[in-house]
Amino acid sequence: MKQRRLTIVDAARDHIYHHGYGSTSYADIARETGLGKGNIQYHFKAKEDLLHAAIDQQIQDIREQLERWSLDCGTAYDCIERFIGMVEGNARNLSSYGCPMGSLNSELGKHERQLQGRARAMFDLYLRWLEARFRSFLPRKQAQARAEQLMVMAQGASLMAHAYEEPRIIRNQARIMRQWLADICDQS
Amino acid sequence: MKQRRLTIVDAARDHIYHHGYGSTSYADIARETGLGKGNIQYHFKAKEDLLHAAIDQQIQDIREQLERWSLDCGTAYDCIERFIGMVEGNARNLSSYGCPMGSLNSELGKHERQLQGRARAMFDLYLRWLEARFRSFLPRKQAQARAEQLMVMAQGASLMAHAYEEPRIIRNQARIMRQWLADICDQS
């Protein structure tokens, strides 16, 4: 049954996001899904498999989200602003638990470099998508630099907001990002 | 013997920075200091005490560093640039292990909110110091916002550089921060 697998992965994503990968156990997933511990292990032999599946599903979600944005938004400017809007819209979760990508990368980078490589793929998706949008009105190298800078600001805002448990920090930085984006467009 | 305590705390700081608090055990500290496990526990009854001591010592280091900078640097502009220079100078470590403050806050924020409060004090030191420097040429609210923004950029740069294991990201962002600082000074 495909549905069962999805239930488990969803629970794993939530628990990893809220408590970190190292503090997520089979017992936790079993409790939160109401399934037996052995059942979880039947679907995911090793704990790493659970993490891979959680990341893969999140990558899929991001892909679909970016495709939707590409269709919905008119100009490249609107697309990039949609990204900023997403950050601001998640202010509460970001300040409570940090960024799902950022905090996972931070944790995995400490000891499990191989697993971190998978988590990094999430950043790649956003970075490449943003870079493509910036290329609508900027040369290649500048577009790359701007995409990187925007991700830096978004990640920094998430981390600081999480440290202070302060959604206001996200909102302040979102305003700054919008001004920053407008300035870039004015210049070009 | 005060020296013994310091040896343990130093080892704890390094290990927590490199592997995270959750992946730091008494056995690890014992191995890296060459002391017996029971001895470590004699000096620090609970694991939390070890973390508190590590943070306290780091806070002390930051305090002394900021005082030194306040004396050494001429203008407020120089002071702030010294901060940016520190980030850039640590590019290699930051890309290998992330920021000691940022990654610790990110980890503790997930489950141990009380311990995170102590870690947050490190951010406060830098933020207040930067804010005081910005106030040399900016009104209070603006100085506060600028300090926050600079920390956001520094933390975002560290996190992204760590995710990609790429010191280049730190260096790129340091250049952007310098330009950003120069623009602020021009405007005022």
Place this chain on the structure above:
DNA sequence: TAAATAATAGTACGAACGTACTAATTTATC
């Protein structure tokens, strides 16, 4: 120097974890 205190090492214990394994139950297939 003798007694007391501090410091050090080692071990024991209970809990939690990832994993392996087994048995039972459900679902699918012919």
Place this chain on the structure above:
DNA sequence: GATAAATTAGTACGTTCGTACTATTATTTA
């Protein structure tokens, strides 16, 4: 409806961990 496969639950095992405890050695103090 019988047989095979997939699914589910539960348990057992070996390891690691934080902590508690004991014994031993070094240091201080009177």
